[in-house]
Every structure is written in C-alpha cells, then in structure tokens.
Amino acid sequence: MKNKTLLTGLGILALVATLLVAADHIDAPHSMGTSADIADFYAFEPTVGSDNTVFAVDLQSNVLPDLAYGTFDENILTEINIDTDGDLVEDLVIQAIPRDGKMYFFGSVAPSSTGLNGMVMVNSPLGSVDISTDTAIVETTEDGVSLFAGPRQDAFFFDFFQFNAVIGGMAPEGFKPAGDPDSTDDDDTTAVDTFDGANTMSIVVELPNTILGETTAMNALGLSVYKTWVTTNAKQ
Template sequence: MKKTKLVTGLGVLALAAAVLVAADHIDAPDAMGTSADIADFYAFEPSEGSDNTVFAVDLQSNVLPDLAYGTFDENVLTEINIDTDDDLVEDLVIQAIPRDGKMYFFGPVAPSSTGISGEVMVDSPLGSVDISSDTAIVETTDDGVSLFAGPRQDAFFFDFFQFNAVIGGMAPQGFKPAGDPDATDDDDTTAVDTFDGANTMSIVVEIPNSLLGETTAVNVLGLPVYKTWVTTNSKQ
C-alpha cells in the first residue's frame, strides 16, 4: 500500500461526538499562525435523527477578512481520529491534505499506526474539493459524503478582554455576565466578541454513519457516539 509518511504531531484537540465543541485558539509556537494551528473542532448530527455525522475542523484562527485569505500548508496533514470501541484509541481516521488548490480526503480507514504520527492513506480516497475563497464550494461524492475546505467566519464567541479583566480582578463593579439571571440594567453586562470579523481556515466533512460503522462508545448521557479528536502532522 502506497503511503506518504508524515510525522511530528503539532496540535491535538479532542471531544466526544454529539452536539459538542471544543476550542483552543493559538497553539504552540511551531504551529501558531499556520494551518497546523487547531482552533476549534465540532462533531454533530446535522439534524435530529440524521444518519450522518458532520466533522468541522477550524484551523489558523487569525485570518482577517481585510487581509489576504490564509492558505492551507501543503506540508500539513489534518487527521480526524474516530474511536468506536470506547478505548480512546483511534479505530478509524479521515485525512485531509491540500495540493494545488484542492483539498484531498482519505478514509475512513483503520490507521497503519496510532498516535501522533500519520501516513497519507492514498489507497483509500474519499473525495476532493476545490479550496474555496470568497465563494463557498461544496462537493458531494457518490457515497453521499459532502466536503468543504476554505475560509469561514470564526464561530467562536469569546470576550477575551473581559475575561482577562475578570481573571485579573479588574472587572467593573457590579459586573454580571450577559445571561446571568441575577443581572439587572444597572449591571455591566455588555459583551464584545473579540473574534467577530475574523476567519478560520475550515475543513468540513459530512459523512453517512454507515461508512463509520457501529460504535460501542458512549457519552456521559449513555448515548452511543463516535469519540473523536483531531490532529495536525507536519511532513518530515
């Protein structure tokens, strides 16, 4: 089986698939500001009772609309790891790697090795899509898999400056966060989305669960889920 070896895990972010989100804006210096920098990872059903699962990976969270759009690094492999038997070891992987303006996807397939090292599973193609710029391009394969890659507005809402003020003990007197049931009109509840107007470089896969197989993994509610996390690996 022909494979391309990529090593050196640069970033990792994990969650259990349900309607969940995890955030990790700005990774270590080696990954920061590149498409190896994992910002957010979402895994969810597109609608209640759907037979599909959506995986959305947001990378490089400092892509501003008034600057040139960011690009995907062709030396970085993004890997969605899927645990189906609740042992927190990946049983399947979905991989994405850019080449010449397109994002190529592989899997879902059992990895040849587990952990932070990865090999491009070129014998298990899933599909490809042109990388979007200002117009979204979605490609749907004959297997019902929908693929997207390109800039999207950062969905993460966070008031970074107010957070620092609270942590530093400098929050305004009477401050109560917006949504606090005890907040009144006299409380300073104004929140500012620090990430408003910023973009991420996003990779999205909507895939039928039939391609992922059965799962014995369960979440904290006792519901069957695909436990999943994402890694980025740099070519050696």
Template sequence: MAAIGAVLVAADHIDAPGTTGNTADIADFYGFESPSNPDNTVFIVDLQTDVLPDLAYGSFDENVLTEINIDTDNDLIEDLVIQAIPRGDTMYFFGPVTPDETGKTSGVMVGSPLGQVAISTDAALTTTTETGISLFPRTKTRCFLF
C-alpha cells in the first residue's frame, strides 16, 4: 500500500510552485565520480525535458543562469561555483571559482571564463577546456554536462 501511495505523489519535474510554466525549472541534477577517472566529478543538469511534452521547452532561456554550488568542506555553504548561461546558439561556462557572495544571489562571473560550446543535438559535439573539463550542451534534452 505504501508503494502505491508513493507512486501517486511522484513528481513530474514541472510542478514546483515557483517554476511551473517557466524555463527555470531544473528537472534533474546528477553528480557522480567519473567512471574513467575517480579524481574527476561529473555534473549533469537537465532543464525542462519532455516529461510532459505540452509543458516542455525547446531551447535554453537566455534569462536563466544555471549555477552549481559545490561545498568542499561540509559546512553547507558553497565553496566553489560553476555557472552556465546561453547566448544565441552558444552556452558559456564560468568557474569553478570561489564566489564573492554565498547564498541565493548570483551574477554571471564573467571574470572566470571556463569555456564555451555550441548548443547542439549532435552528441559528438564537445569542448574540452585547457584544464581538461569537457562541456556538452544539448538542445533536445536541454541538459549539459561538465
């Protein structure tokens, strides 16, 4: 009976009260150890996928800054920040850097460019930065990987 109840209240990712009907909803976030190098961490951010096709969006919103806050010392305050923001057909990435201010308020950290890559449906299109970070923005699923 509890399993049935859990299914009935399952989220569809596009129902958060503050994000319903807009492009700022994060459907999924994944962070895990790289299978090829345990010293690396993989981050995947999925924005408004086709969970409910009539509510899904087809492209990244230029008014939405996506930020990954990383706590390295377990004090529940971000120590590093990675940001992504689309402009036209390109996704720009910034960080990882120590933020000037912690919490919910952020501006684009233009002084800390990480890289940029064309937004594409081509899974082979990837940019690897000088520091070895790979960037993969995709339009079909509206997600990107670090």
C-alpha cells in the first residue's frame, strides 16, 4: 500500500470522559449515502475504571435491513483524531482504510501534518480485520488491540416524525417521551425509534490507554480526558 494524499470531507467533535456522543445523520449532501458520511462517533471506557478506551465510528446511517448492505469506499480514509493537551489540535491519529475485503488500521502516532490533509501512515500498522458481513468478526492483536469493521444496528434513538411534528407546532396532545411509565406500545402519542432496525457501517477500535499515552486535556468538569473527533478523508 502506497502513501496517498487525502483531503478531509467531514468531521465531528466529541469530548471523551466516560461516554459522550456526537450525531450528524445524513446531512452532508456530497457524502450522503456513502461511507464518507459520518453518522455517530462514540468514545468510552468499556467498563468503569478500565485501562482501555473504545472508539466507535458509525458511517452511512441509511443502511436498511431490506436493502443491500453498503460497502466501505476504498478511496475514503477514516481518521480518529486525539488531542492530549487541550488545544484542539490532533496530537495522535488512528487511521482506518479498506482494501480487498479487509480494514487496515494505523497509529496511534503523531500525524505528519494536522488539519485538512493527511497521509496513510503505512509505517505505523496497528492491525487489520476482515470486514464483517452476516457474522461479526473481531480481531485482537498481540498488543491487546481489538478491531471490527462492518454493518451494525444503528444505536442512535430518534423519533424523526414526532420531531418534525414538534418543530412544526403539530405535536399530538398528551405526547409522552420514550420511557414514560404511563405510555403503552400502541399509544400513538408515545415516542418511537424511527430508525429501529436500520444499520450503519461501523469501525470500532478498542485499545489500551498506554498506546494513547498521558493526557493533560481537561473537560468542563475538571476531569482529565482525551478530546477526540473523527474526519473522513477522500483521495485527491
């Protein structure tokens, strides 16, 4: 695999403590419906007090069960950017790019350049995994890094139709949020997950914090965190 110059297509930001989520579903016209379209980004400890961090990137959020699964575009590089000193400039990068049915991961290392342009860091391999189809495949390396790439059910809960009704001033009388003890499954005033059963194309990395190193970045609560965001980069 040769180094390739890439151009950022879309990015989203999340600050990591225990679990923080950013959502950005199908609203980028030039990337909508492709694996360049970032839907959600999750970063969290797999268990409380764990010495590992999980990064989960959901792409192409409109993959429905009755349609063919999408595929990862081989011209798209996904980058997980990690800020360790609080200046919102990436100090470390984890990269993922597909080739011939496998997802290849690189990092976590300092990028050769920050901002919009990036290079595939072929000299810093993290591991690879077969892209899953019907059965989930997880590869764990000798360094304790677990990798996954493939379709997963969309974890984002959103009542799209009630949202449109609310912002249009047409919410039904007595509307109850999901989980309301007075709501019932057949109550048309109860929130429902419009995208239940829909899928995304997901990239997941779990790795020891020793690979990420120390962080001095702080969140609003004064907790030490990794500040992290995702970009999808298209080959020039």
